[in-house]
Amino acid sequence: MTSVEIRQQFLDFFKSKSHSIVASAPMVVKNDPTLMFINSGMAPFKEYFLGNGKPKNNRIADTQKCLRVSGKHNDLEEVGMDTYHHTMFEMLGNWSFGDYFKKEAIEWAWELLTEVYKIDKDILYVSIFEGDKSEGLDRDTEAYNLWKKFVPEERILNGNKKDNFWEMGEQGPCGPCSEIHVDIRSAEEKAKISGDKLVNQDHPQVVEIWNLVFMQYNRKADGSLEKLPSQHVDTGMGFERLCMVLQNKQSNYDTDVFMPLIREIEAVTKSQYGKDEKRDVAIRVISDHIRAVAFSIADGQLPSNSGAGYVIRRILRRAIRYGFTFLDTKEAFIYKLVPTLVKMMGKAFPELVREENLITNVIREEEASFLRTLDQGLVLLENVISASKSKTISGSKAFELYDTFGFPIDLTALILRERGLELDEKGFEEELQKQKERSRAATKVETGDWVLLSDDADEEFVGYDTLETQIKITRYRKVECKKEGELYQLVFNLTPFYPEGGGQVGDKGYLEAQNGEVVYIIDTKKENNLIVHFAKNLPRDPEATFKAVVDSKQRFRTASNHTATHLLHQALRNILGEHVAQKGSMVHSKNLRFDFSHFSKVTDEELQKVEDFVNARIREGIALEERRNIPHQQAIDEGALALFGEKYGDTVRAIKFGKSMELCGGTHVQNTNDVWHFIITSEGAVASGIRRIEAITGDAAKQYFEERAASFKQVQKLLNNTPDPVSSIEKLQEENNELQKQIQQLLKDKAKNLKGDLKAEVKEVNGVHYLATEIDLDAAGQKDLAFELGNEVDNLFLLFGSAIDGKALLTCYISKELVAEKNLNAGQIVRELGKYIQGGGGGQPFFATAGGKNPEGITEALKAAEDYLK
Numbered sequence: 001m002t003s004v005e006i007r008q009q010f011l012d013f014f015k016s017k018s019h020s021i022v023a024s025a026p027m028v029v030k031n032d033p034t035l036m037f038i039n040s041g042m043a044p045f046k047e048y049f050l051g052n053g054k055p056k057n058n059r060i061a062d063t064q065k066c067l068r069v070s071g072k073h074n075d076l077e078e079v080g081m082d083t084y085h086h087t088m089f090e091m092l093g094n095w096s097f098g099d100y101f102k103k104e105a106i107e108w109a110w111e112l113l114t115e116v117y118k119i120d121k122d123i124l125y126v127s128i129f130e131g132d133k134s135e136g137l138d139r140d141t142e143a144y145n146l147w148k149k150f151v152p153e154e155r156i157l158n159g160n161k162k163d164n165f166w167e168m169g170e171q172g173p174c175g176p177c178s179e180i181h182v183d184i185r186s187a188e189e190k191a192k193i194s195g196d197k198l199v200n201q202d203h204p205q206v207v208e209i210w211n212l213v214f215m216q217y218n219r220k221a222d223g224s225l226e227k228l229p230s231q232h233v234d235t236g237m238g239f240e241r242l243c244m245v246l247q248n249k250q251s252n253y254d255t256d257v258f259m260p261l262i263r264e265i266e267a268v269t270k271s272q273y274g275k276d277e278k279r280d281v282a283i284r285v286i287s288d289h290i291r292a293v294a295f296s297i298a299d300g301q302l303p304s305n306s307g308a309g310y311v312i313r314r315i316l317r318r319a320i321r322y323g324f325t326f327l328d329t330k331e332a333f334i335y336k337l338v339p340t341l342v343k344m345m346g347k348a349f350p351e352l353v354r355e356e357n358l359i360t361n362v363i364r365e366e367e368a369s370f371l372r373t374l375d376q377g378l379v380l381l382e383n384v385i386s387a388s389k390s391k392t393i394s395g396s397k398a399f400e401l402y403d404t405f406g407f408p409i410d411l412t413a414l415i416l417r418e419r420g421l422e423l424d425e426k427g428f429e430e431e432l433q434k435q436k437e438r439s440r441a442a443t444k445v446e447t448g449d450w451v452l453l454s455d456d457a458d459e460e461f462v463g464y465d466t467l468e469t470q471i472k473i474t475r476y477r478k479v480e481c482k483k484e485g486e487l488y489q490l491v492f493n494l495t496p497f498y499p500e501g502g503g504q505v506g507d508k509g510y511l512e513a514q515n516g517e518v519v520y521i522i523d524t525k526k527e528n529n530l531i532v533h534f535a536k537n538l539p540r541d542p543e544a545t546f547k548a549v550v551d552s553k554q555r556f557r558t559a560s561n562h563t564a565t566h567l568l569h570q571a572l573r574n575i576l577g578e579h580v581a582q583k584g585s586m587v588h589s590k591n592l593r594f595d596f597s598h599f600s601k602v603t604d605e606e607l608q609k610v611e612d613f614v615n616a617r618i619r620e621g622i623a624l625e626e627r628r629n630i631p632h633q634q635a636i637d638e639g640a641l642a643l644f645g646e647k648y649g650d651t652v653r654a655i656k657f658g659k660s661m662e663l664c665g666g667t668h669v670q671n672t673n674d675v676w677h678f679i680i681t682s683e684g685a686v687a688s689g690i691r692r693i694e695a696i697t698g699d700a701a702k703q704y705f706e707e708r709a710a711s712f713k714q715v716q717k718l719l720n721n722t723p724d725p726v727s728s729i730e731k732l733q734e735e736n737n738e739l740q741k742q743i744q745q746l747l748k749d750k751a752k753n754l755k756g757d758l759k760a761e762v763k764e765v766n767g768v769h770y771l772a773t774e775i776d777l778d779a780a781g782q783k784d785l786a787f788e789l790g791n792e793v794d795n796l797f798l799l800f801g802s803a804i805d806g807k808a809l810l811t812c813y814i815s816k817e818l819v820a821e822k823n824l825n826a827g828q829i830v831r832e833l834g835k836y837i838q839g840g841g842g843g844q845p846f847f848a849t850a851g852g853k854n855p856e857g858i859t860e861a862l863k864a865a866e867d868y869l870k
């Protein structure tokens with residue numbers, strides 16, 4: 001059975017059990033400060049488990065792209081070393097939101113595995129939670145009894161909290177779970193030791209494939225558990241592991257999910273898989289990491305220097321490093337795997353097809369730049385090695401290479417080993433630990449539990465229609481941030497405050513109580529389904545009714561910039577072409593920033609056209625057509641632009657200004673006239689194939705013009721209030737050129753006169769024409785003069801000394817015949833005379849100069865020159 005069929009059968013099976021099949025959510029999480037990447041199938045549904053929202057169907061199934069490289073679930077170091085952990089993998093899952101519970105979950109899992117996929121019952125083990133005294137949790141006998149109907153008792157194993165109590169993170173929904181494990185060892189192996197002894201023992205052929213989690217609790221900030229409002233089922237089955245079992249392989253990498261990639265790596269790097277363990281690890285690492293990186297880029301997350309982007313960069317660099325060290329790849333090659341990956345997975349994940357070009361370009365660029373870093377690092381490491389007197393390289397040196405230059409520590413260790421040297425690994429670890437603590441302390445946030453004031457969980461957003469309304473606080477909590485200090489997060493029953501999202505900043509404003517107390521709202525953000533308002537303090541009576549007021553000036557400026565962003569997007573697609581796709585945007589009250597795919601610099605003419613296009617739309621005075629709650633497909637059919645990597649619901653909001661139509665949750669002006677004017681302030685590259693335009697509108701544009709006008713006035717004033725400063729300046733420039741020419745001529749004349757004077761001063765010493773004198777010319781003038789004199793006077797030995805800007809300069813010229821006959825060398829002479837002027841220099845035997853910081857010594861140097869002729 002192919003992997004494509006295996007995936008489809010899973011979805012079909014749960015469809016037949018009344019589940020809605022949904023698409024995978026994007027892997028990069030945008031609305032959750034506790035999670036950077038989706039790390040399990042349940043993460044996109046977290047709010048449903050917490051009761052902060054309701055799904056359309058309370059039975060759902062899907063395959064979800066997951067990434068386990070950071071936070072509580074981090075498998076990065078396992079990947080490639082073993083055969084069944086990946087960075088990015090697909091998790092097949094079925095969910096019940098307050099609907100069915102343990103009975104159906106267990107029965108259906110068993111039916112799917114043994115009747116649909118026809119896995120031999122005798123290779124399956126299941127586990128149940130044995131209970132935990134410290135948490136006050138009992139053994140899950142309910143699950144035990146349900147399993148007993150299908151599975152012999154000796155195959156139902158007890159599991160501890162670590163394995164059989166599932167938690168998504170430090171806080172949040174959790175519950176006991178029941179795992180299903182397979183034992184795919186040979187009969188011979190099985191005879192030696194029974195499978196139940198190997199479950200959860202990290203054996204590569206006795207692995208967990210499916211985890212059925214029974215969500216019952218919420219882990220609170222103080223570590224205690226509270227019961228969730230209702231009970232849910234959350235299951236997750238590793239797709240690649242399932243393929244391994246169904247395709248009778250011993251490793252995930254031997255399935256059709258990975259094999260085409262591995263073959264391509266073999267071809268591109270001219271190496272073979274299965275011949276050498278170190279190379280095999282490298283090949284597995286690369287075949288795994290290319291998936292994680294390509295999918296992230298397709299979901300809109302480019303490698304970068306911070307946050308999620310940095311995680312992606314590190315994954316890619318790990319792959320590059322393994323290739324560099326074990327497959328001897330010294331040039332970029334990982335990008336060459338992209339077409340194979342797209343061919344394999346593009347059907348199930350069309351975003352890969354759509355973004356193939358971008359993925360290829362970004363990876364190639366990242367590879368090239370990291371390989372340069374490696375080259376530089378190798379040089380630096382050489383320096384460290386040659387400077388070191390001991391056989392051990394200190395941990396802090398290695399850390400410096402790692403931290404400042406990005407040179408990987410395992411490579412340092414390997415190179416040292418090859419040289420018979422050692423690395424102080426403990427010292428390195430200590431440095432690393434210190435740095436981790438520093439950055440943890442800098443970003444640490446302590447989050448308290450929500451204090452619920454009412455159980456009204458449906459927080460309505462009314463900010464499209466009004467900026468002021470009466471509200472009540474439904475819940476609040478205290479957060480302690482290292483940076484901002486103590487803050488309160490407030491949630492209302494309804495709110496006019498726009499939460500940061502879709503590139504647009506969150507609203508600011510204030511709450512006003514009847515007694516006159518004012519609490520400022522300094523920011524608004526979305527956390528999953530909640531709109532969270534940030535305040536420096538809590539109102540004296542949080543249960544009172546407040547007037548919530550949005551800062552309308554900031555909101556209006558921001559709206560103006562957001563509308564301009566849409567018009568800019570439209571302009572770029574019109575003028576540069578339809579390949580332009582939005583890759584990021586930032587809409588503030590001060591300005592806007594728009595990143596988009598385009599493969600060359602936007603020329604000045606193109607920028608002018610773009611600006612003109614947007615301003616023409618502004619002048620047209622196009623009224624906003626806002627359409628809320630239209631079906632997603634209908635909006636797309638009508639030509640609305642959607643963002644890649646964004647999660648849209650079934651119904652969407654579309655923003656239309658004439659021919660510009662986008663799916664957008666942001667706030668906009670009522671008429672393009674309100675934008676007033678649009679000015680591009682910069683254009684540049686952000687990554688390979690991604691350009692960035694920054695622009696201003698409205699008040700900022702007014703200010704821009706006002707400042708220009710003021711400085712124009714000043715210029716006019718400087719030019720005696722001329723009505724036409726341009727021609728005045730042109731005239732000034734002309735005059736300036738003329739004066740320059742005259743100065744050049746005067747200098748030439750001066751040199752000519754000087755030459756005549758100097759010629760008269762030449763005297764004869766031991767048959768040599770000799771002149772040593774101080775003159776007032778710059779270095780170039782001295783050189784010209786020396787050569788001109790040399791042309792007219794034979795057997796010449798010349799030394800000029802001059803003081804220029806407080807520094808000394810010596811220029812020595814010796815006729816070629818003298819150099820030959822008398823063995824004189826100007827280079828050597830100026831080097832020696834350099835001591836008088838506290839400096840040095842050099843050059844050729846017939847011409848050389850020296851500079852120094854002591855002009856006082858010039859006279860002595862000139863005097864000393866004559867000695868060379870004696």
Ligand code: ATP
Nearest residue numbers: 068075084085086089208209210211236237238241
């Ligand atoms: P393991 O102990 O093998 O790391 P887990 O307990 O971390 O697994 P869960 O968090 O329960 O796994 O995830 C559900 C399923 O997802 C697992 O049963 C497994 O099939 C799959 N899975 C988990 N982690 C990975 C990974 N890194 N790569 C591939 N599949 C995975």
Ligand code: MG
Nearest residue numbers: 073074075085
């Ligand atoms: Mg794990």
